Amino acid sequence: MPLISTRGSRMPESPIRKLVPYAESAKEKGVLVYHLNIGQPDIKTPDLVLDQMRQLDRTIIEYSHSAGFASYREGLVQYYKSNNINVGAEEILISTAGSEAILFALLSCMNEGEEIIIPEPFYTNYSGFAEIAGVIVRPITTKIEDGFALPEISAFEEVINRKTKAIMICNPNNPTGCLYSREELESLKKIVLQHNLYLISDEVYREFCYDGKEHFSALNLEGIDQHTILVDSVSKRYSMCGARIGMLISKNKDIMRTALKYAQARLSPPTFGQIAAESALDTPASYFEEVAKEYVKRRDFVINALNKMKGVFCPTPSGAFYTIARLPIDDCDSFCQWLLEEFTYNNATVMLAPASGFYATQGLGKDEVRIAYVLNIDDLGKAMECLERALEEYPGRKDKNEPVGINH
């Protein structure tokens, strides 16, 4: 029997999805599981999108152009314009969700063995795509005490070497909820120019900015047009994660030409998803306003509840719908598994994402979890009650007077 590949063994298992079998077992036993572990919002997909699908007038579900429907790309030009981002249709490639855009970006600008700097904690699947592309992730640690703000330029300079080819950010950030300021981005620009790097900016949570703060896109950094690659997706924007439609955007023609070759190999992005995503362009502003209002309510509720729990610390995020909380626990992986395997309160439990999986540096984040506040306030209330009880009962609890985890 032949062996699987070495890289296949090395490929990281999703730290979020690896707990799924435990959740399934819990559910089989009749336990109610509150899912705060995954960015699957309970927000409804806009009605106009679902109506569009119900009016499907095609008789053949054909391939599209490898770069996506021309009409959709034109429509996106308007969407970006209304978000103060000027791009042409030829600077947009429709991908199979943000995931594929990330992979195409890495393959197009980096060779095997080259390095990419990513502030950690970061979206865990970046590691998976880096592994597929054979590129090396050099993390720069951001800290819960600073609300996970971008580190000083010097922190980047420390890891930059001749193999460094790119910096990747997620803004607003998954998993921290941190929204980077224009000033933070201007600092990045300096580094990018000085070291001739690519800047890959994942902005899939663009619409999720709170407290009157505005999103500043990496594409609006002047003078680094040729360095910047935007990764985008409709998944969170219109609560249609299953559509699997994203975008790779760049003003660098060589990058677009190269990305198109990767796109041609897989023929086309999903046709149904493109029909849905194109219709979603007509989503009224009121939809986003209501969604943002709802998330602010949820965020405030969750952050407040968390910080009231003994030994828990959680900064207030300004974007996305995640937060990282520090808990008085020995090990977040054991804790999250224990929650599903051994704990119930009122015949319910809560599923969280261990934050260790979002750090590339071994040993970091062991007392942190990512919480996606994607449930309604009522369920969030019950989930927080569950969590509070769980922290009291958990055998691996650290007393607040004892050292708690590595970040202390």
Place this chain on the structure above:
Amino acid sequence: MPLISTRGSRMPESPIRKLVPYAESAKEKGVLVYHLNIGQPDIKTPDLVLDQMRQLDRTIIEYSHSAGFASYREGLVQYYKSNNINVGAEEILISTAGSEAILFALLSCMNEGEEIIIPEPFYTNYSGFAEIAGVIVRPITTKIEDGFALPEISAFEEVINRKTKAIMICNPNNPTGCLYSREELESLKKIVLQHNLYLISDEVYREFCYDGKEHFSALNLEGIDQHTILVDSVSKRYSMCGARIGMLISKNKDIMRTALKYAQARLSPPTFGQIAAESALDTPASYFEEVAKEYVKRRDFVINALNKMKGVFCPTPSGAFYTIARLPIDDCDSFCQWLLEEFTYNNATVMLAPASGFYATQGLGKDEVRIAYVLNIDDLGKAMECLERALEEYPGRKDKNEPVGINH
């Protein structure tokens, strides 16, 4: 400005899709283009699939499990059973079309620099996925004179070395239309066992077998369960290429575990596509019978028309909906471009796929084209008329008394 990656420059452009701009120009000039260049059938997607989409009762288009809907995987078990293939749901992973299944298969069983043997001419995007995975394609040439049958075992033995890790076949074959016999597959089994290789079998054209010949699946080769990986797709089966739903199937648990990690990195296959594909399982046998009847009619028409043209040779394929024809031309790439740029007959022209792009060995296939007989008989008739005229007018025509191309 940073450079694109070396591998990005090396990534092959799709030989089929690279002609698209010329086709677009022709259309802009008002020329009717008969598309025989791409496997986009004009056959209707089954009504029950489109009806299912129109009855969409979801309010949120959510992620699915990374391996796909459990219900769909269960449904597929029945589909395969009715095709005499016994697999369990846990041996099936739903992928984003066959494309992703190919990539996951290569990544799971091969390391960078290892070699895979593929009979050429082969589906051109295998090269693209091999490039992404950093694996080396070792082609074994099949010949138009033999109807592109699999070569003798000795031909495989000649290229096998310690880096050889897998053999990949497409059966029925794209681009040749060749349907491999059970005997040919049994020969492959011997090689696979003797050299401890993986056998990746792309069987997306399973339903397209003609003249009473039956498809024999690689999964039914006894004793190589742990070596065999099946790549499948709904694209051609139900004429829904745009759904982007495929499958990776193996009884090798390590492969399935590894493939699942790649699947987790991209979260989930398309939800709309899965809804469509699951409903397609109820497609009545009569649909396939009618489709097969239609393709046999088209095949017979095209093969007959081609072989009547002066200097043209074309074997009769037993499967899929492609054929490779040898034409009296100097260079298929120039010819296909010339057809779109310079030639018209009755204000129409024909778009073909240059066969050179299906050969990994440089210089082969220069006087061959792939023809997808995916249009109705009436259009095929006009397209064949166009082609015959074009061959007469083409400045690079070779006289039948002169040597024609490298295969002579």
